[in-house]
Amino acid sequence: MGLVVQKYGGSSVADAEGIKRVAKRIVDAKKNGHQVVVVVSAMGDTTDELIDLAGQVSPIPAGREFDMLLTAGERISMALLAMAIKNLGHEAQSFTGSQAGVITDSVHNKARIIDVTPGRIRTSIDEGNIAIVAGFQGVSQEGKNITTLGRGGSDTTAVALAAALDAEVCEIYTDVDGVFTADPRVVKKARKIDWISFADMLELASSGSKVLLHRCVEYARRYNIPIHVRSSFSGLQGTWVSNESPSEQGARKVEQAIISGVAHDTSEAKITVVGVPDKPGEAAAIFRAIADAEVNIDMVVQNVSAASTGLTDISFTLPKDEGRKAIDALEKTRSAIGFDSLRYDDQIAKISLVGAGMKTNPGVTATFFEALSDSGVNIELISTSEIRISVVTRADDVNEAVRAVHTAFGLDSDTDEAVVYGGTGR
């Protein structure tokens, strides 16, 4: 039996009862002969309460101090979890991100892990302890200041520790049973996925699936650490995310589906630059202006130029909360570029079909568009990768569209099996 890294989100340790329940589960893993390292988020609403306090003393809290404040949350949960485990007769020690050797850059509030030096963790587990590590936090290489990793940071802590400790698996415990073929709140017949490749999971994560964040999966792929996403409220197997399917590894028979799932995202807006002169360099000038404003864009489509006018339209999608910045940046370049007008539309949704199988299965695109068409959903933009097709529709159509596509690709479960237990941790 090897080393297991387990990560528990805030909803799993929301109160003393939750902490005791999680402690039992951790002790079970230890009893099964594993060395166990646990990464834990702050309890329930702790982080929101701390953010609220910060807002009461300062309208724009400084990054360094904000990180110092927020990291108190995991300090509380990890100490309580270690106490609860010791109360079950097993040895446990808690460690801050800094003590665990989580070294980051100096970008407060969204630091990136640049190294993990888990010497104290290794010593602790080799001495027979269960090591409890604060998620979401680290210490900067320069300046030795406390940093936080931003949204979903605890998952990244877990995967990074699993990589540094050469763990067998990184188990991400959450309040859902795993990764589903669609958002279970939208598609009642969504099925839990038994296994999904890193590649497909990365596409789902960047297409709106919120169970795992992109950078956590990317980290796991780089170091080839299998992730097991599962519920802390049940004993069920969840979703394995890895390079090879369990059947290829000879473990369990899991047939790889052509399509892994359908993701949707309503957090984006669309900007259309109308009446752009159709000559070389115009598109480049537009996207240079956007890039200089540090706006991240997603899909880009350029219409065929109208022969009569020599003008074309360029549309792109971007996060809604960067819309203002993008519009301002473009308006400043209007005379230089010479476009007619800007249209801003935040009533859109992106629906994505993800699956490595579509590479070798002709007709996937046709089936996708037919499903949308049959349910009366109009497509506004299209973009594709080797293993993903994404379309933009009206926001009002999103649930209908997701259900139609889910059914068309035979993803519907025979039962309404999806269970959602609560909020999400960080």
Place this chain on the structure above:
Amino acid sequence: MGLVVQKYGGSSVADAEGIKRVAKRIVDAKKNGHQVVVVVSAMGDTTDELIDLAGQVSPIPAGREFDMLLTAGERISMALLAMAIKNLGHEAQSFTGSQAGVITDSVHNKARIIDVTPGRIRTSIDEGNIAIVAGFQGVSQEGKNITTLGRGGSDTTAVALAAALDAEVCEIYTDVDGVFTADPRVVKKARKIDWISFADMLELASSGSKVLLHRCVEYARRYNIPIHVRSSFSGLQGTWVSNESPSEQGARKVEQAIISGVAHDTSEAKITVVGVPDKPGEAAAIFRAIADAEVNIDMVVQNVSAASTGLTDISFTLPKDEGRKAIDALEKTRSAIGFDSLRYDDQIAKISLVGAGMKTNPGVTATFFEALSDSGVNIELISTSEIRISVVTRADDVNEAVRAVHTAFGLDSDTDEAVVYGGTGR
């Protein structure tokens, strides 16, 4: 203008308003040209809430994890305080005990400071920042574990930092206006003391005065750091605690009183060992048994032996919460020592009169006893040092006794000046 260390207790930073008020006061000190290092306790009831949470997951929380948990409290208050100062346009950085170089032994929950290496604090203030340091916490020299200093630990942090940084003064901000000639809750006419020597303050602290703890004063005396105890709720001068009175320093005329104050303590119990054979070695055997049980005793009195029986009684006082332990230890030695019985009495109070002036003023003892006698208070035990007289009375008599003594030594103020603002910090 030199360096000032300011310490704010939990009641001074109980909420966002308190934090903003304290931030203004800190900025004022900075504006006056001082370098400022601030030590802060956890907000209001935070520590009690964390202790309550620990109790919910484990009946006997482990020391290491308990310290990890409790230190989250100062992390929150110090980060918020730094934010509030920055919001006033001044630069501030917060530091944990570990970051501030507070090195302790490894005794969790009541660690002792063994070294302070404030390199980061020095750098921070030399760069123009106000440094905010978490009180009550440190890091163990061996094992690099987070430790806490026990009750009153933040005051000790402040004095230790003041010593290590060679500060001009250590200002202890609290919810009272200073050290009083008696507990203002008992004696309405108690007067604020303008100046008191380390020696007298040490005696008051060990006699029940709770404004400053003994080990904090001891630390200040050893490094000769003047302490200024004052209210964070008013701009008044408080009480200076130092080696030399301000008049000796030529600063202000402060006449040294014969008597500094009257302290009382109702936290002790009395054990009487009845019928001890009056021969050499018996008392030693009794106190060896007590010492082996690690019980701290305070006053000890042995009665004159009754000639008829050759038996004597030995009484001593000890903290109430160690009573059980002491009784158990003594019962085990009963046959070996050969005493008759044990009497346990926790309805006692200790009243102490403190003042270096009593050394050279005959009649202090007589006046003290007369005052008690005139108010009908019976004395059960007496103990004296060079600058202190203590008596044990019935607990019911304590308020009456303190008031009588306070009046007899001319300590009463002309007005009811004492103001108590709230709870006490740690």
